[in-house]
Amino acid sequence: MEKVKILLVSDGGITNELMEQFYELEEYGAEITLVEDKEMYAMGPITDRMLQIELNGIDAAPTCQPLLEACADKHIIVVHVASINKEVIHAAKKLKVVAVLRGGIENADLTALTEKGITLINAPWRSAHAVADFSVGMMIAENKNIARSHKMIFDGQWCKNYINQEYIHDMRTRTVGLVGFGHIGQRVNERLVGFGSRVIVYDPYIDPKIIEEAGCISVTFEELLKQSDFVSVHLRLSEKTKHFFSEKEFSKMKKTAYFINTARSGLVDTNALVNALQNKDIGGAAIDVYDIEPLPNDHPFLKLNNVTLTSHIAGTSADTMRNSVEIGLEDLKNYLQGLPMKNIVNPKINN
Template sequence: MTFKDKDVWGEIKMTKTKILCVADGGITRDLMQQMHELEQYNADVTIIEDKEMYAMGPITDRMLLIEHNGVDAAPTCRELLENCADKDILVVHVASINKEIINACKNLKVAAVLRGGYENADVAALTEKNIKLINAPWRSANAVADFTVGMMIAENKNIARSHKLIFEGKWCKKYVNQEYIHDMRAMTAGIIGFGYIGQRVAERLKGFGTKVVVYDPYIDKSKFANSGVEFMELDQLLETADFVSVHLRLSEKTHHFIGAEELQKMKKTAYLINTARSGLVDTAALVTSLRNKDIGGAAIDVYDEEPLPKNHPYLQLNNITLTSHLAGTSCDTMKNSVEIGVEDLKRYLTGKSMLNVRN
């Protein structure tokens, strides 16, 4: 999107669209360099760094803080605040686009958050000022889908448990789920939430011959008529599936979407898989269900508190596989983020509708 102005001679000239990009330890300055491609569309791209978010450790902590307490819980990136006043477009990874930033911007038209979520942007404040918000919704979809299927297999086949026991000098051939270890082709996977990740999980499971059933009341089911999946109501899915895998966005409506009532409806031999958000599952209810063997097991990558405390009840169970919030980890995720952002901003600069608008 370009804007016409007149110079001192009265001639029409094109004013460049000013874009400010905030690199960090995840999306580095080198990766953010791809944003300079936008300069061929009469844009002026500036890249700064959020020095507090220098590595994935602080970034993960910041994401978790915002997820649990909202965008205002995180401090404002000073570099962003000091450089944003005259910019038309802001591009961030985990730096917050909060009210302080929004109010400091005099010309802002687009805010781009290069993440699958956009919790670090104040959506209401952006919407109030008619500033478009875009994100990179499928940046880690392939990584998470791969990981989710891996967690299913690891829990069903006791891969992680066997690994741990061998390091402890134990050669175990019989596990708590011995009576219901099945081939993937003999199992049914229930996917709750059929967005970018859920769809990719289904694609991967087809290669194993696994039957896939889906619950998602918000999608147009007609678009998936030939996808090979079967849509069900939630209760039916819970009663049918050998794996119940949650792929919803966390919100007030989906908080503790899987609780005691839902766990009671699952098969006693079924596994719960959560590689999405910890808040989607009632942790206390899951612990009780696993301890009482009301379900077969679980595989969990996300937690209400991270790192997982040493006294956490999960660590007392023998029917759970735990990983340290790794599902989205891939050398390709950050690169994908920038590519998705660049393509949508190209559309904006050439007068086309952006694909990933969230408000």
């Protein structure tokens, strides 16, 4: 019987050292090959590549040549940010499973994989803890003016009176609206429990019983916008969710509400958000993701006094990459033993 051949593609995020944990799969009869995507040598280029793909599609990124040259006889390919595009799929004649060790799957051509009957798995909760921590931190930073005060002190100013002075509140008295209740949204809720916040949720794809069992209240999107003191976004970016927040949505929020986006920039019409902040239609915002990164020096966000900005770092944690490997390794161990995998993106495929 032919051995299952696995190709690992490391980069500056999931390094050779981390990828080598997949050599445990040799105990299950697998044959492992490891190559390196040297163009993705650090987190800066990796973040730029992912934004490029998110904005312009998978074909906007070049094919990883070491991957292409080594994939012909492989049954499983494991990548971090290297693209599994049509060129790779056509070359990998024996391919059965692709593992993308990210929460998103933008660097894999899901349609082409599904058409070929190739299973795609990912690491959906790899950065969930990191992003959940960060999301709550952004709520507090914008409400309590933490980042704003820090900058002003460095600028030689000692400010005690901020633009939101009349609506700085304790988290225990606030209603937080979570748009999306997947891996990240659920963990944000877990953290808010300790603050005593009232948490409401809009997620049409989650059984309301799951939301209620977590101690939250399931509401309509319109109810969430009207009731929330913080609106925190935890959706995947797709054609259905592009510009999920636009002028209409911001107009329904409280004048004192804060908008938090640590998810994807494409979920928000940036011009509409800028206008809402400029006109004080909402109380403020805390943003970690942008249509253009790095943020241009002339971006209107930089002229506002009611926004907290960070440089796309919500998922940054030494634990995120280790989590990715842990999740992918567990699923592939199951696959090699004939057991179900937990993180299949296209579940109708049977291998």
